[in-house]
Amino acid sequence: DQQVKQNSPSLSVQEGRISILNCDYTNSMFDYFLWYKKYPAEGPTFLISISSIKDKNEDGRFTVFLNKSAKHLSLHIVPSQPGDSAVYFCAASGDGTASKLTFGTGTRLQVTL
Amino acid sequence: DGGITQSPKYLFRKEGQNVTLSCEQNLNHDAMYWYRQDPGQGLRLIYYSQIVNDFQKGDIAEGYSVSREKKESFPLTVTSAQKNPTAFYLCASSLGQLMNTEAFFGQGTRLTVV
Numbered sequence: 001d002q003q004v005k006q007n008s009p010s011l012s013v014q015e016g017r018i019s020i021l022n023c024d025y026t027n028s029m030f031d032y033f034l035w036y037k038k039y040p041a042e043g044p045t046f047l048i049s050i051s052s053i054k055d056k057n058e059d060g061r062f063t064v065f066l067n068k069s070a071k072h073l074s075l076h077i078v079p080s081q082p083g084d085s086a087v088y089f090c091a092a093s094g095d096g097t098a099s100k101l102t103f104g105t106g107t108r109l110q111v112t113l
Numbered sequence: 114d115g116g117i118t119q120s121p122k123y124l125f126r127k128e129g130q131n132v133t134l135s136c137e138q139n140l141n142h143d144a145m146y147w148y149r150q151d152p153g154q155g156l157r158l159i160y161y162s163q164i165v166n167d168f169q170k171g172d173i174a175e176g177y178s179v180s181r182e183k184k185e186s187f188p189l190t191v192t193s194a195q196k197n198p199t200a201f202y203l204c205a206s207s208l209g210q211l212m213n214t215e216a217f218f219g220q221g222t223r224l225t226v227v
Contacts, residue, residue: 004155034215043117043203043218044156051213089155098207098216099144099163100171103155 003027004092006104013111019077021107023090026071030092034101035064035075038087047088048075051096080111115140119204119219126191126198126226134189134222136204143209145187146216149173150201159202162187163209191224199226 005024013019023033031052036044050057050064050073057064063076077084087108091101117138126132138145144163148156158171162181176195181187187206191198201223205216 006155009153032213036218041201041221041223043119043205043220046215046217049213049215091156095210096212097210098214099146099209100158100161101146101156101216103148103157105153105155 001026002105003030004090004102004104006088006090006107008107009105010108010110013080013109015082015111015113016079019075019080019084019109019111021075021077021088021090021109023073023075023104024071025073025092027092027094027102028071029094030102032093032096032098033064033066033073034091034093034098035062036089036091037084038089038106040087044089077109080109082111082113085109085111117204117206117217117219119202119222122220122222124222124224126224128226129193131190131192132224134191134202134204134224136187136189136219137185138187138204138206138217138219139185140206140217141184142206142217143184144207145181146205146207147171147177147179147187147189148203148205150203150221156203159189198224200224 034049038044147159162168
């Protein structure tokens with residue numbers, strides 16, 4: 001039972017445009033959400049997070065939006081850069097911490113010139 | 114430089130053998146975790162430890178064992194009972210029960226059973 005879903009396995013965006021990566025979850029107990037970026041054969045690196053008491057969190061080019069009623073979150077990257085090309089994972093936690101994260105299957109973002 | 118070190122980066126094991134993956138952190142984090150990644154899948158939690166000398170099973174603990182004798186170290190043993198051990202293994206750590214923090218990951222160990 002996949003509690004965190006990333007339904008788009010891949011996404012291609014032109015440099016300078018906006019990248020929107022989506023994530024849906026089914027467990028209403030999740031209250032903390034994180035996005036990680038991962039290159040092949042490396043560990044994930046943290047990008048941005050959002051608590052369920054917020055609906056938006058911004059950090060530079062990265063913004064995460066949370067729609068609790070729809071159980072949906074999205075990561076916006078603007079402007080997209082070639083170095084953003086990687087696999088992006090969303091993850092969720094049910095206790096507000098980074099403990100016992102449940103991950104989605106990832107979306108591979110390709111930023112083209 | 115603070116971080117998480119996993120070793121080795123690549124590991125080959127014969128069927129029927131146990132193998133231990135190393136994970137060390139110098140971030141002074143209380144909590145440590147082991148995840149497994151298979152192709153086309155997300156990361157799945159194997160074991161986690163919130164404090165020294167204590168650990169709990171994650172979602173896919175069967176065929177694995179861990180120990181947490183020191184705060185800095187959380188080795189994972191893949192036993193012969195693990196039916197499909199070939200995977201990419203990731204160790205992580207965090208500030209435990211502190212709210213709204215992130216988990217930091219090591220560079221991973223790719224285990225191949227030959």
